[in-house]
Amino acid sequence: MRPEGEDARTDPVAARKRMVEVQLRSRGIEDERVLDAFASVPRHRFVEPAMRLSAYGDHALPIGEGQTISQPYMVAVMTQALRPKAEDRILEIGTGSGYQAAVLARLVRTVFTVERVPGLARRAQAIFAGLGIDNVIQRTGDGSLGWSRYAPFDGIVVTAGAPRIPESLREQLADGARLVIPVGTGAHQVLRVLERRGDRTVERTGEACTFVPLIGREAWREGSGS
Numbered sequence: 001m002r003p004e005g006e007d008a009r010t011d012p013v014a015a016r017k018r019m020v021e022v023q024l025r026s027r028g029i030e031d032e033r034v035l036d037a038f039a040s041v042p043r044h045r046f047v048e049p050a051m052r053l054s055a056y057g058d059h060a061l062p063i064g065e066g067q068t069i070s071q072p073y074m075v076a077v078m079t080q081a082l083r084p085k086a087e088d089r090i091l092e093i094g095t096g097s098g099y100q101a102a103v104l105a106r107l108v109r110t111v112f113t114v115e116r117v118p119g120l121a122r123r124a125q126a127i128f129a130g131l132g133i134d135n136v137i138q139r140t141g142d143g144s145l146g147w148s149r150y151a152p153f154d155g156i157v158v159t160a161g162a163p164r165i166p167e168s169l170r171e172q173l174a175d176g177a178r179l180v181i182p183v184g185t186g187a188h189q190v191l192r193v194l195e196r197r198g199d200r201t202v203e204r205t206g207e208a209c210t211f212v213p214l215i216g217r218e219a220w221r222e223g224s225g226s
Ligand code: SAH
Pocket: 067, 068, 069, 070, 093, 094, 095, 096, 097, 098, 099, 100, 101, 114, 115, 116, 117, 120, 141, 142, 143, 144, 159, 160, 212, 213, 214, 215, 216, 217, 219
């Protein structure tokens, strides 16, 4: 018998299939388009070579610059909460490794993504190019202000923890669009999902989560920690 986990080393396709079944479908991710995207994006390409063996594990991993690639399940929860449709234009704040953007790129027409750390933005760009992903548009800067040039968006996902909901992001939602954002004090947050309905927004609270801090004008101040 092969030892448990060996196929993650030798067969990323099998490792992804198992990740989808064991970590995602069995925990309530049921959107088949979302599950297919997770089965096809090569997560191991978004981590350092030394970490490839654990790329499909049920956890976050460091990606350098003190940042992390999120746990597959959390990426899936956020992706499903956006209810992505093929013609959508989605804004992501916090490109990080680029993995979440690559998953979204398989599901929607265009992904706009903003990263504050230039080295991470460059690294993600190289990975997108290497994988032939051509529907992700990137910018380096403070994503707590959104990206007004391309607004409104059909969905906005923030992959860093915010102290409150940035007003700029709320304003950049199209009618019917959703904002998915971890909000909390300190290192722990709760996922919040806002949907714009005309002039109103309706909101629900989702899972507890742990993200690195969102640092910016409408977020945490640099140096204030989380
Ligand atoms: N979505 C990523 C995970 C990102 S970790 C992935 O799939 O790998 C959170 C990222 O948010 C970090 O890279 C951090 O540098 C970035 N970040 C923090 N504050 C930000 C801001 N105001 N604007 C843009 N990016 C920010």
